[in-house]
Amino acid sequence: xxxxxxxxxxxxxxxxxxxxxxxxxxxxxxxxxxxxxxxxxxxxxxxxxxxxxxxxxxxxxxxxxxxxxxxxxxxxxxxxxxxxxxxxxxxxxxxxxxxxxxxxxxxxxxxxxxxxxxxxxxxxxxxxxxxxxxxxxxxxxxxxxxxxxxxxxxxxxxxxxxxxxxxxxxxxxxxxxxxxxxxxxxxxxxxxxxxxxxxxxxxxxxxxxxxxxxxxxxxxxxxxxxxxxxxxxxxxxxxxxxxxxx
Amino acid sequence: xxxxxxxxxxxxxxxxxxxxxxxxxxxxxxxxxxxxxxxxxxxxxxxxxxxxxxxxxxxxxxxxxxxxxxxxxxxxxxxxxxxxxxxxxxxxxxxxxxxxxxxxxxxxxxxxxxxxxxxxxxxxxxxxxxxxxxxxxxxxxxxxxxxxxxxxxxxxxxxxxxxxxxxxxxxxxxxxxxxxxxxxxxxxxxxxxxxxxxxxxxxxxxxxxxxxxxxxxxxxxxxxxxxxxxxxxxxxxxxxxxxxxxxxxxxxxxx
Numbered sequence: 347x348x349x350x351x352x353x354x355x356x357x358x359x360x361x362x363x364x365x366x367x368x369x370x371x372x373x374x375x376x377x378x379x380x381x382x383x384x385x386x387x388x389x390x391x392x393x394x395x396x397x398x399x400x401x402x403x404x405x406x407x408x409x410x411x412x413x414x415x416x417x418x419x420x421x422x423x424x425x426x427x428x429x430x431x432x433x434x435x436x437x438x439x440x441x442x443x444x445x446x447x448x449x450x451x452x453x454x455x456x457x458x459x460x461x462x463x464x465x466x467x468x469x470x471x472x473x474x475x476x477x478x479x480x481x482x483x484x485x486x487x488x489x490x491x492x493x494x495x496x497x498x499x500x501x502x503x504x505x506x507x508x509x510x511x512x513x514x515x516x517x518x519x520x521x522x523x524x525x526x527x528x529x530x531x532x533x534x535x536x537x538x539x540x541x542x543x544x545x546x547x548x549x550x551x552x553x554x555x556x557x558x559x560x561x562x563x564x565x566x567x568x569x570x571x572x573x574x575x576x577x578x579x580x581x582x583x584x585x586x587x588x589x590x591x592x
Numbered sequence: 593x594x595x596x597x598x599x600x601x602x603x604x605x606x607x608x609x610x611x612x613x614x615x616x617x618x619x620x621x622x623x624x625x626x627x628x629x630x631x632x633x634x635x636x637x638x639x640x641x642x643x644x645x646x647x648x649x650x651x652x653x654x655x656x657x658x659x660x661x662x663x664x665x666x667x668x669x670x671x672x673x674x675x676x677x678x679x680x681x682x683x684x685x686x687x688x689x690x691x692x693x694x695x696x697x698x699x700x701x702x703x704x705x706x707x708x709x710x711x712x713x714x715x716x717x718x719x720x721x722x723x724x725x726x727x728x729x730x731x732x733x734x735x736x737x738x739x740x741x742x743x744x745x746x747x748x749x750x751x752x753x754x755x756x757x758x759x760x761x762x763x764x765x766x767x768x769x770x771x772x773x774x775x776x777x778x779x780x781x782x783x784x785x786x787x788x789x790x791x792x793x794x795x796x797x798x799x800x801x802x803x804x805x806x807x808x809x810x811x812x813x814x815x816x817x818x819x820x821x822x823x824x825x826x827x828x829x830x831x832x833x834x835x836x837x838x839x840x841x842x843x844x845x846x847x
Binding site: 409410411412413427429431435436437439440443444447448449450451452453454455456459 | 691
């Protein structure tokens with residue numbers, strides 16, 4: 347098992363979210379191992395890692411749908427979390443508009459009509475508003491999942507493989523949205539599309555076997571996709587070397 | 593200005609319930625069976641009427657026909673509730689849509705199980721409709737005790753509420769729809785079979801029966817509306833619903 351790593355991205359400000367020595371086991375498998383992470387109030391944090399590294403598990407815990415096995419997740423009272431899971435799950439018998447209103451009801455929004463209409467217009471869901479979710483293409487499923495995550499104006503946005511299935515124009519719109527949003531929102535994004543995500547990242551965290559392996563900040567200058575890949579590859583190589591010697 | 597939400601969790605639950613073709617098929621088949629049994633009872637009652645009239649206090653139409661009809665209706669509701677409310681949470685778990693529900697924070701009167709409970713109580717229309725229709729037709733030929741019919745409707749309401757709440761609690765525990773139906777049917781059938789035991793009844797009331805819904809349901813059907821039975825059904829319903837919510841909170845440790 348990896349040695350636990352402590353990562354502080356707050357630069358001496360109060361953390362919005364603090365994962366305190368978080369471990370998570372399910373069915374005898376360790377999904378997360380002693381994760382110690384302090385997250386700032388804004389910025390885009392990219393999580394990289396192979397399949398099964400624990401990226402989605404970490405986001406799921408932060409979304410509050412699962413419970414840690416040990417450790418604590420502390421967040422400020424002002425934290426409003428929006429979660430875009432992967433894969434996006436929908437009710438087959440509900441339409442796009444009904445999904446949006448249902449989510450608005452679950453979040454107890456005060457003004458659901460304007461919130462739903464605004465997001466449906468922004469993400470071009472009006473043209474499919476009466477479609478059943480089971481009839482949507484992957485791209486529209488992603489739009490719906492994103493729009494549902496954005497209801498309630500979250501200041502912590504958890505995005506799990508958000509760019510899967512997005513067409514070029516949607517991808518462009520999504521990237522413009524993220525570059526504007528990350529200035530006042532904490533965005534945690536797990537992805538394998540390094541080239542697309544690299545220029546947006548303020549911080550990059552490498553995960554492996556449920557643990558935080560390495561991190562780097564790119565707030566001063568954006569990083570290119572190939573440089574991000576080298577960082578990922580080198581981090582893994584460094585870990586493998588340590589494993590051999592230990 | 594605040595706007596109201598046109599599609600809430602309660603609406604979603606109603607759509608989930610009535611949008612399933614299987615529910616309509618089951619209700620249609622069960623209505624046919626119940627009505628067929630009722631016609632047989634009516635036939636037998638007509639044949640026995642000359643003999644019954646010789647008795648000093650012959651049974652009324654309500655006692656002879658509507659009472660057994662109500663007893664049949666609640667037995668039928670065991671199956672209906674098992675395949676509807678009994679699968680409600682387990683289907684959410686199986687399809688992973690439970691994640692949406694678990695992220696909500698709502699007051700107790702708008703809790704997840706309460707919203708599902710309210711939506712599933714529309715199932716009550718099924719036994720009520722059959723009972724009232726039968727009573728109306730019988731009233732054309734004889735005297736129907738409408739107060740007793742009201743008591744029967746109350747009994748069906750309370751017992752169905754109790755069963756729906758219990759089915760919701762059971763369905764939280766299971767993540768497979770098929771197993772959820774089976775579990776509900778086994779538990780419901782167990783309760784009814786246990787209540788049918790006449791062992792040691794010669795010594796008085798079997799106290800186990802007092803813990804089961806059947807005895808209280810029968811008392812209410814007969815028009816004996818006692819506080820103990822009301823407390824049993826209302827308290828029991830609230831208890832099952834709170835357990836369902838408690839169980840949901842602890843589901844996070846399993847997901």
